Amino acid sequence: xxxxDYERLRWRCIRRALLELDITLTRFLDDGFDKLTDEEQxxxxxxxxxEDHELWYLISGKTECxxxxxAPIVAAIRKS
Amino acid sequence: MSIPVLKFDAxxxxxxxxxxxxxxxxxxxxxxxxxxxxxxxxxxxTVAAQGGVAASLGNSExxxxxxxxxxxxxxxxxxxxxxxxxxxxxxxNEVVVELEHYGMPFDRTDDGxxxxxxxxxxxxxxxxxxxxxxxxxxxxxxxxxLHAMYQRNVKANTQFFVEWMALxxxxxxxxxxxxxxxxxxxxGQIVIFxxxxxxxxxxxxxxxxxxSTNAFINTGDGLGMAARAGIPLEDMEFWQFHxxxxxxxxxxxxxxxxxxxxxxxxxxxxxxxxxxxPNAKDLASRxxxxxAMATEIKEGRGCGVNKDYVLLDIxxxxxxxxxxxxxxxxxIGLQFAGVDCLKEPLPVVPTCHYQMGGIPTHYSGxxxxxxxxxxxxxxxxxxxGGECACASVHGxxxxxxxxxxxxxxxxxxxxxxxxxxxxxxxxxxxxxKDAADKSLARISAIDNRKGGANVHETRLAMQRTMQDxxxxxxxxxxxxxxxxxxxxxxxxARQLEIKDKSMAWNTARTEALEMENLIEVAxxxxxxxEARKESRGAHVRDDAPDTAEFPNGRNxxxxxxxxxxxxxxxxxxxxxxxMQPLTVEPVELKxxxx
Ligand SMILES: Cc1cc2nc3c(=O)[nH]c(=O)nc-3n(C[C@H](O)[C@H](O)[C@H](O)COP(=O)(O)OP(=O)(O)OC[C@H]3O[C@@H](n4cnc5c(N)ncnc54)[C@H](O)[C@@H]3O)c2cc1C
Numbered sequence: 001x002x003x004x005d006y007e008r009l010r011w012r013c014i015r016r017a018l019l020e021l022d023i024t025l026t027r028f029l030d031d032g033f034d035k036l037t038d039e040e041q042x043x044x045x046x047x048x049x050x051e052d053h054e055l056w057y058l059i060s061g062k063t064e065c066x067x068x069x070x071a072p073i074v075a076a077i078r079k080s
Numbered sequence: 081m082s083i084p085v086l087k088f089d090a091x092x093x094x095x096x097x098x099x100x101x102x103x104x105x106x107x108x109x110x111x112x113x114x115x116x117x118x119x120x121x122x123x124x125x126t127v128a129a130q131g132g133v134a135a136s137l138g139n140s141e142x143x144x145x146x147x148x149x150x151x152x153x154x155x156x157x158x159x160x161x162x163x164x165x166x167x168x169x170x171x172x173n174e175v176v177v178e179l180e181h182y183g184m185p186f187d188r189t190d191d192g193x194x195x196x197x198x199x200x201x202x203x204x205x206x207x208x209x210x211x212x213x214x215x216x217x218x219x220x221x222x223x224x225x226l227h228a229m230y231q232r233n234v235k236a237n238t239q240f241f242v243e244w245m246a247l248x249x250x251x252x253x254x255x256x257x258x259x260x261x262x263x264x265x266x267x268g269q270i271v272i273f274x275x276x277x278x279x280x281x282x283x284x285x286x287x288x289x290x291x292s293t294n295a296f297i298n299t300g301d302g303l304g305m306a307a308r309a310g311i312p313l314e315d316m317e318f319w320q321f322h323x324x325x326x327x328x329x330x331x332x333x334x335x336x337x338x339x340x341x342x343x344x345x346x347x348x349x350x351x352x353x354x355x356x357x358p359n360a361k362d363l364a365s366r367x368x369x370x371x372a373m374a375t376e377i378k379e380g381r382g383c384g385v386n387k388d389y390v391l392l393d394i395x396x397x398x399x400x401x402x403x404x405x406x407x408x409x410x411x412i413g414l415q416f417a418g419v420d421c422l423k424e425p426l427p428v429v430p431t432c433h434y435q436m437g438g439i440p441t442h443y444s445g446x447x448x449x450x451x452x453x454x455x456x457x458x459x460x461x462x463x464x465g466g467e468c469a470c471a472s473v474h475g476x477x478x479x480x481x482x483x484x485x486x487x488x489x490x491x492x493x494x495x496x497x498x499x500x501x502x503x504x505x506x507x508x509x510x511x512x513k514d515a516a517d518k519s520l521a522r523i524s525a526i527d528n529r530k531g532g533a534n535v536h537e538t539r540l541a542m543q544r545t546m547q548d549x550x551x552x553x554x555x556x557x558x559x560x561x562x563x564x565x566x567x568x569x570x571x572x573a574r575q576l577e578i579k580d581k582s583m584a585w586n587t588a589r590t591e592a593l594e595m596e597n598l599i600e601v602a603x604x605x606x607x608x609x610e611a612r613k614e615s616r617g618a619h620v621r622d623d624a625p626d627t628a629e630f631p632n633g634r635n636x637x638x639x640x641x642x643x644x645x646x647x648x649x650x651x652x653x654x655x656x657x658x659m660q661p662l663t664v665e666p667v668e669l670k671x672x673x674x
Binding site: 003004007008010011012014015016017018019020022023024026051052053060061062078 | 590
């Protein structure tokens with residue numbers, strides 16, 4: 001991912017509306033994101049665009065992934 | 081260097097609840113209005129508010145704004161200004177019903193009215209028994225509020241500048257406020273927003289503490305900008321803490337966990353609450369529990385390498401009950417403490433939650449400061465609302481659900497006052513020649529400095545200092561040391577260095593600029609807290625204990641006054657509390673007890 005795109009993504013992950021997401025997404029960017037394939041990174045960009053509550057419910061396991069592309073990314077976020 | 085200038089009638093910094101509410105007033109009055117935000121409006125921290133917004137609608141049982149006013153004055157420990165509190169409580173119904181008309185999906189009663197639930201400190205008939213006063217939209221109150229107001233603004237043609245960071249307030253020689261300088265994050269370009277009215281709605285600054293429930297965005301930028309422009313900060317010693325945040329992370333653990341049988345323990349596994357509150361034990365009120373935890377930590381009975389947290393133990397509870405009654409707690413333990421709470425206790429610490437002080441305002445939303453002997457002289461062209469402002473309605477302690485009300489009422493009144501002042505025909509005043517110089521110099525210093533301080537380390541040093549020296553329970557000697565320590569940290573914060581020099585999306589630079597704001601707030605807090613020698617509301621000192629002469633340690637004879645911290649020379653002055661409501665009898669001084 002180009003620097004500019006990465007830094008834009010970074011800002012949108014480290015300044016969320018919910019503290020829970022600030023912490024989990026920052027951690028994932030620091031440890032995990034660069035292990036994703038280019039395609040997976042694009043899926044993460046999509047996820048990062050979600051509304052905060054929806055995304056936190058997904059990451060915390062309160063709701064299930066409907067889109068199979070999200071499952072491995074969510075699993076990686078939870079592990080990081 | 082020539083800096084682009086964008087001209088508006090009004091510029092609003094902040095697109096959370098307060099900023100969006102102000103913008104509606106201005107745009108719907110036909111004024112050309114810009115709203116700047118570091119993030120997309122519906123990513124503002126107001127989204128995190130779930131509990132609801134207070135209004136004495138009386139939909140579920142009898143209620144009255146004078147009862148709400150009484151609760152708010154008492155909650156504030158009599159430090160709140162009674163004119164502002166009357167204004168807010170009386171306006172509550174109007175702003176909540178307006179929000180309903182904007183499309184806010186409030187929970188409803190069977191007969192279609194807004195459903196209301198009880199919330200701590202809100203009582204009927206002047207403190208008699210709990211009343212249902214909080215209006216909510218499921219667990220998405222703040223989120224739904226922002227959506228409704230954002231849509232309304234789009235319709236009214238408010239111009240949004242998203243992912244723009246305001247840097248400095250522009251004031252001319254006579255002290256008039258003429259707008260702000262701001263940086264577009266995508267390009268790194270600096271622009272002047274030249275306005276006839278400037279409204280700050282930048283939210284809180286809870287990130288000055290190591291343990292905070294606030295999202296990372298709460299860096300007190302509005303307070304930093306005001307301070308750099310020579311405007312004092314009011315009542316900054318008052319911060320509300322929640323007893324149980326996950327140590328190190330800040331994520332809230334609800335009171336429900338102790339309600340279900342959770343027990344607090346120190347390093348020798350002792351159930352220490354038995355000593356502090358033999359009857360209520362772990363279920364004692366928030367402040368009692370927080371103080372006990374802080375005392376255990378201060379006296380060396382904390383846990384972990386730094387002995388800086390205690391344990392919340394639920395391992396004796398039935399795992400099935402935990403998973404059923406306390407959904408989410410298991411996941412919070414795993415994600416934020418790395419602990420399986422079914423098997424091991426959770427590390428917890430009293431955690432900063434809400435900032436009561438801020439930029440001093442009149443209840444009309446106009447910013448005020450001392451000038452020529454008048455302690456509350458209006459700063460022309462400058463308005464503020466929401467958590468960054470101090471009207472002061474929360475005084476020494478905020479009641480839950482009153483902050484969403486604050487941002488609606490004072491967001492609106494700041495907007496209305498700006499409309500009124502602008503309609504009176506004020507033209508754009510000329511920009512000073514050096515309008516952007518200070519911002520440019522700050523950025524160039526950060527970009528070019530070699531051998532300076534690391535942003536992350538400086539922030540951590542500040543947060544540790546604030547947590548250890550000005551936390552939920554305060555000690556005279558610790559506060560004194562805290563003042564010298566925070567002044568040391570300030571030196572580093574004035575010498576920040578970053579490695580990344582790119583223009584576009586330079587998050588390192590943005591974080592350095594935020595740090596320069598945080599330190600202004602931290603310093604104001606520490607110095608104001610050291611100076612106030614009594615206990616009141618959320619400011620509780622070990623050396624101002626509960627005695628017959630001074631119940632709860634509160635000393636009205638000497639300390640019934642607002643603190644004004646002057647950033648120009650780190651000095652403190654005081655101004656009287658307004659004990660005179662607008663139309664009703666004052667709420668007389670009493671000991672605050674529930
Ligand atoms: C976990 C949690 C739960 C809460 N629950 C409740 C509740 O149930 N009820 C209640 O009444 N209160 C609650 N509160 C408190 C309440 O949510 C806040 O006080 C309130 O939302 C603050 O709103 P605001 O509009 O002042 O600021 P925010 O919503 O924080 O918005 C600030 C805005 O300013 C912008 N901004 C900041 N600096 C700059 C800059 N330099 N340049 C450009 N833009 C900038 C941001 O981008 C953002 O748009 C809660 C708080 C927390 C932390």
